[in-house]
Amino acid sequence: xxxxxxxxxxxxxxxxxADDAGMDRIERIVVKVGELQQIKRELFEFSLTNVLPxxxxxxxxxxxxxxxxxxxxxxxxxxxxxxxxxxGIDSDGDQGEAIHFIPELSHAFARCPSCGSxxxxxxxxxxxxxxxxxxxxxxxxx
Amino acid sequence: xIPGESxxxxxxxxxxxxxxxxxxxxxxxxxxxxxxxxxxxxLALALADRGKRVGLFDLDFTSPSDHVVLGVERGFPEEEFxxxxxxxxxxxxxxxxFFTGDAAVPLRGDAATSALLExxxxxxxxxxxxxxxxxxxxxxxxxxDVIQLLPRLEFLLVGNGSRxxxxxxxxxxxxxxxxxxxxxxxxxxxRRGNEQAVESLADTAGxxxxxxxxxxxxxxxxxxxxxxxxxxxxxxxxxxxxxxxxSTAPS
Numbered sequence: 174x175x176x177x178x179x180x181x182x183x184x185x186x187x188x189x190x191a192d193d194a195g196m197d198r199i200e201r202i203v204v205k206v207g208e209l210q211q212i213k214r215e216l217f218e219f220s221l222t223n224v225l226p227x228x229x230x231x232x233x234x235x236x237x238x239x240x241x242x243x244x245x246x247x248x249x250x251x252x253x254x255x256x257x258x259x260x261g262i263d264s265d266g267d268q269g270e271a272i273h274f275i276p277e278l279s280h281a282f283a284r285c286p287s288c289g290s291x292x293x294x295x296x297x298x299x300x301x302x303x304x305x306x307x308x309x310x311x312x313x314x315x
Numbered sequence: 316x317i318p319g320e321s322x323x324x325x326x327x328x329x330x331x332x333x334x335x336x337x338x339x340x341x342x343x344x345x346x347x348x349x350x351x352x353x354x355x356x357x358l359a360l361a362l363a364d365r366g367k368r369v370g371l372f373d374l375d376f377t378s379p380s381d382h383v384v385l386g387v388e389r390g391f392p393e394e395e396f397x398x399x400x401x402x403x404x405x406x407x408x409x410x411x412x413f414f415t416g417d418a419a420v421p422l423r424g425d426a427a428t429s430a431l432l433e434x435x436x437x438x439x440x441x442x443x444x445x446x447x448x449x450x451x452x453x454x455x456x457x458x459x460d461v462i463q464l465l466p467r468l469e470f471l472l473v474g475n476g477s478r479x480x481x482x483x484x485x486x487x488x489x490x491x492x493x494x495x496x497x498x499x500x501x502x503x504x505x506r507r508g509n510e511q512a513v514e515s516l517a518d519t520a521g522x523x524x525x526x527x528x529x530x531x532x533x534x535x536x537x538x539x540x541x542x543x544x545x546x547x548x549x550x551x552x553x554x555x556x557x558x559x560x561x562s563t564a565p566s
Contacts, residue, residue: 175394175396175397175398175437177396177397178328178332178396178397178398178436178437178439179324179436179437181328181331182324182325182327182328182436183324185324185327185328185331186322186323186324186327187324189327190322205321267391267414267416270391270414271414271415274398274414274433274437275411275414275430275433275434276429276433277422277426277427277429277430277433278411278414278415278420278430280420280421280422280426281415281418281419281420281421282418291419291421292421292423295426299429300433301324302321302322302323302324303321303322303323303324304321305318305321
């Protein structure tokens with residue numbers, strides 16, 4: 174379950190962003206999950222909501238919003254844009270497992286459906302990003 | 316955070332993942348073919364033999380070979396709140412080869428940076444006296460990334476007496492000095508004669524000269540066999556590269 178490690182990095186990034194913004198309390202954390210990494214959403218969200226908020230009082234009562242993003246590859250050889258299902262990845266075997274841990278290892282297994290090139294850019298849907306935090310400061314009026 | 320701008324959260328976890336690691340030693344050399352992987356792997360083996368808690372992280376993502384040097388079977392790492400390095404010969408190892416097998420991994424610089432970030436964010440190294448990094452050749456993305464991302468980084472440079480290597484290592488020494496990266500010193504590998512070029516370079520650059528590994532025509536036979544590696548010339552030199560008192564362990 175390395176989803177806990179990923180969730181932990183999200184919360185650490187959110188706390189750092191809260192520091193930068195002078196927030197004393199984080200009320201909402203918005204996270205985007207890329208399709209390529211195939212994380213186990215239940216474990217990831219369980220880690221976010223049930224395990225990690227206890228690590229810092231600023232997270233008391235925090236709500237998480239997790240959305241999905243489809244993966245899009247762009248071939249650097251012929252230029253076409255394609256998705257995971259077209260890339261020829263064996264998602265159920267070792268290939269899917271390797272990409273689950275390190276999405277860049279898709280370069281070892283995925284191929285452009287048009288020209289067969291392994292030289293592509295992952296333009297969207299790679300992994301986890303922190304999109305936004307919302308919170309408040311004790312100094313806020315009202 | 317800046318409105319409308321997302322954050323890659325992975326870098327924020329690196330400090331905690333490496334909190335139990337006392338020293339991080341990057342074995343680098345800027346020029347390909349100087350024997351970094353053999354030096355890095357054998358150094359890790361010698362330290363483990365000395366009873367140290369050692370990690371070995373193969374950062375040559377496109378051409379990993381530490382597992383070949385040490386004769387380690389491939390296998391997925393254990394997954395436990397992150398990933399646990401694979402333990403072999405007393406060394407805690409991470410290599411993309413454990414994930415990809417024999418497949419080629421063509422990575423451009425930005426993808427290599429992202430793979431490094433991912434592994435640093437999810438790998439639970441635990442308590443180590445020393446984490447040895449086997450750096451890729453050159454002074455490109457991964458070398459610059461580890462300088463930026465890894466706390467307590469020190470470089471151990473590897474070179475040989477060839478003029479093309481000397482020229483390359485001189486540039487690396489200049490860069491690391493300019494970037495204020497601590498350097499353990501310069502180790503000469505594959506020494507063939509009595510040339511003093513590597514020692515002179517270390518002297519000129521003001522970094523310790525760590526010794527010379529003689530060219531060993533039997534080394535190829537020792538690759539993959541740790542008992543033969545332990546009897547090799549490279550082992551006999553690298554085992555003394557780090558004085559015992561320098562590697563203090565956290566309790």
